[in-house]
Amino acid sequence: MVNKQSPLPLYYQIEEHIKGLIDSGGLKPGDVLPSEREFAESFNISRMTVRQAITNLVNKNILYRKKGSGTYVSPHKFEQSLHGLTSFSEDMRKRGLEPGNKLIHFELSSPTEELIDHFSLQEEDLVYKIKRIRLANGEPMALETSYIPVKLIPGLSQEILTRSLYQYVEEHVGIKLGHAAQSIEASAATEDDARHLQLELGEPVLFIQRDTFLDDGAPFELVKSTYRGDKYKYKMNIDRLR
Numbered sequence: 001m002v003n004k005q006s007p008l009p010l011y012y013q014i015e016e017h018i019k020g021l022i023d024s025g026g027l028k029p030g031d032v033l034p035s036e037r038e039f040a041e042s043f044n045i046s047r048m049t050v051r052q053a054i055t056n057l058v059n060k061n062i063l064y065r066k067k068g069s070g071t072y073v074s075p076h077k078f079e080q081s082l083h084g085l086t087s088f089s090e091d092m093r094k095r096g097l098e099p100g101n102k103l104i105h106f107e108l109s110s111p112t113e114e115l116i117d118h119f120s121l122q123e124e125d126l127v128y129k130i131k132r133i134r135l136a137n138g139e140p141m142a143l144e145t146s147y148i149p150v151k152l153i154p155g156l157s158q159e160i161l162t163r164s165l166y167q168y169v170e171e172h173v174g175i176k177l178g179h180a181a182q183s184i185e186a187s188a189a190t191e192d193d194a195r196h197l198q199l200e201l202g203e204p205v206l207f208i209q210r211d212t213f214l215d216d217g218a219p220f221e222l223v224k225s226t227y228r229g230d231k232y233k234y235k236m237n238i239d240r241l242r
Helices: 010-024 036-043 047-059 088-094 113-119 165-173 191-197
Strands: 063-066 070-073 078-081 099-109 127-136 139-149 177-188 204-214 219-228 232-235
Touching (some): 088 139, 113 219, 139 191, 165 177
Parallel strands (some): 078 232
Antiparallel strands (some): 063 070, 127 139
């Protein structure tokens, strides 16, 4: 119940009530929210107050609206720590989810100027270009394009790519991965992103570039990925500089 004598605004109390229902499991991801009228009658408050609370939760991505359908509880976002180098497959398994890949494109190609500079290649060298949809329990999470010099893994095949690439190269090729440099920026879904990730054109996404290096510092892989903004968030711990 809301407390009209409380110094806390009524809309804030409604927000906390709805978040409490979600945290307790009373409302689950994908559930439709009761109407503004139902909330207003239940708490004996104005619909405008309820609308403000719901709008605030929509802006925080806790709820989302479907035109002509109603307001729903948003799916839980996968939280990825920025500490520690793991593959997508390893990360999903740690969460108790089944990772998967849908291979869209796999070829050996001549490197672009960007790749020649990045990997210190010769013009005659070849790179693997691998484009995949990364899945969690069958649901599309990211669209990923990666580039790896062929000379590092001469026998790479489509069958190998059904497994964790990092695990394969460390266990079967003898390559030891060292670290990665990663950048993250907000972007909007392109037609290609929308088609493969089941999004609307222009929906918010995370564009992530990862440069992975071997333990001796040599570049191993360049990956450019688009992650669904409604499914993923990144977390990092920050220490006070002294």
